Amino acid sequence: MFRHMLVPLDGSRLAEAVLPVAATLARALDAQVTLLHVVEPGAPPTVHGDVHLTRAGEADGYLRGVAEAMVAQGVRADVAVDQGADVAGVIARRAASLGVDLIVLCTHGRGGVRALLFGRVAEQVLARGTVPVLLMAPTAVRREQVWTVRRLLVPLDGSPMAEAALPAAAALARALVAEVALVMVVPTVATIADDRATAARLMPTAGAALLDVEAEQAVTYLQEITARLVREGVRVAASVERGEAVRVLLDRLAGPEVDLLVMATHGRSGVSAVWAGSVASRLVARASRPVLLIRIPRGDSQASLQLDLPRSG
Numbered sequence: 001m002f003r004h005m006l007v008p009l010d011g012s013r014l015a016e017a018v019l020p021v022a023a024t025l026a027r028a029l030d031a032q033v034t035l036l037h038v039v040e041p042g043a044p045p046t047v048h049g050d051v052h053l054t055r056a057g058e059a060d061g062y063l064r065g066v067a068e069a070m071v072a073q074g075v076r077a078d079v080a081v082d083q084g085a086d087v088a089g090v091i092a093r094r095a096a097s098l099g100v101d102l103i104v105l106c107t108h109g110r111g112g113v114r115a116l117l118f119g120r121v122a123e124q125v126l127a128r129g130t131v132p133v134l135l136m137a138p139t140a141v142r143r144e145q146v147w148t149v150r151r152l153l154v155p156l157d158g159s160p161m162a163e164a165a166l167p168a169a170a171a172l173a174r175a176l177v178a179e180v181a182l183v184m185v186v187p188t189v190a191t192i193a194d195d196r197a198t199a200a201r202l203m204p205t206a207g208a209a210l211l212d213v214e215a216e217q218a219v220t221y222l223q224e225i226t227a228r229l230v231r232e233g234v235r236v237a238a239s240v241e242r243g244e245a246v247r248v249l250l251d252r253l254a255g256p257e258v259d260l261l262v263m264a265t266h267g268r269s270g271v272s273a274v275w276a277g278s279v280a281s282r283l284v285a286r287a288s289r290p291v292l293l294i295r296i297p298r299g300d301s302q303a304s305l306q307l308d309l310p311r312s313g
Contacts, residue, residue, distance in 0.1 A: 001171035002132075004032045006100040008091050008125075011037065011053040011062055014138035015106045019066065020147040021136060021290055022104045026075045028175040031102075033070060033077040035063045036094055038087045056081045088125045095131055104134045107284065126265075126293060132168065136290035149176045149259040151237075155249055155279075156184050158221055164264040165294045166225070170234045172262070172292075180229060181258065182222050182238040183249070186215040191244040215240050246282045253289045262292045 007022045009015045026033050037059040043052050053059040063079035070077040080098075084090040095103055103125060126133045154169045156162045173180045187193065189200050189207045200207030222238040229236045241248050252258055265280035284291050 002029050002102045004100045005102045006034050006095050007104045008036045017138045018104045018106050020145050023073050023075050024147045035079045037081050038090045039083040091125050102132050107135050132294050134292045135284050149178045151179045151181050152260045152262050153181045153258045154262050161296045162264050164296050165262045169262040173234050179235040184218040185241050185245040185248045253287050260290050264296045265293045
């Protein structure tokens with residue numbers, strides 16, 4: 001699990017926010033780190049107030065300085081400099097050629113609507129690749145900090161797709177001596193937002209009763225998942241919460257007890273995914289903690305615990 005990490009940097013202090021996270025994971029997992037800079041033709045001279053690395057030589061010197069600092073922290077680190085206008089494509093190709101199994105990226109963008117969601121490059125890397133991607137806001141962890149993980153939050157919805165995050169979460173929890181906090185959010189009649197919303201609001205009493213049943217089933221489901229992880233040597237806490245999923249998860253991430261969110265995703269990202277209601281995309285855009293996104297293998301079942309509420313008409 002995560003033997004080789006690729007860490008793209010653009011030379012800015014914002015992007016360097018990923019370094020404590022990469023260092024902690026690399027030490028815990030005895031993983032190799034490759035620091036990458038992509039020289040873009042016609043790139044602006046500055047990026048986020050820092051000098052932009054627009055020449056291969058200066059990029060190599062910068063990366064080697066960062067690598068030396070990581071080596072001093074007990075991390076195996078090397079560097080690579082590539083060139084290309086399609087930065088996300090270059091990162092994806094380098095990841096494939098190195099056989100990396102994790103990409104660690106800062107979510108800072110360059111402006112515009114997409115930057116309000118998360119950075120263009122981070123978004124495209126996630127959408128194009130199949131390798132897990134750890135995304136973090138530039139302010140989530142500062143370069144000078146030592147990142148520690150005591151609890152990983154793993155949201156589930158009862159589907160095999162969401163469970164795709166569990167192997168990575170379990171492996172990280174064991175390596176980091178951390179706890180996995182499983183959470184399943186069941187909506188209320190007031191917060192239900194899927195295709196059952198109309199029926200639930202037309203018949204609120206019946207809708208509330210069915211959602212209560214769903215919450216009871218969620219408890220049983222999480223107990224089964226918990227038992228499985230405990231047998232694998234993982235410390236686990238589980239809870240069923242009620243409300244709007246993104247809001248509940250963001251509240252958990254804003255608290256001091258969670259250090260990392262691990263969840264499965266289809267890899268859809270950016271504006272289109274937000275409009276489509278992607279929970280992962282909405283969380284990445286607003287999360288105050290690093291988010292590890294595990295790509296769901298294509299063809300997985302979409303079955304879930306969700307019940308059919310009575311239909312109107």
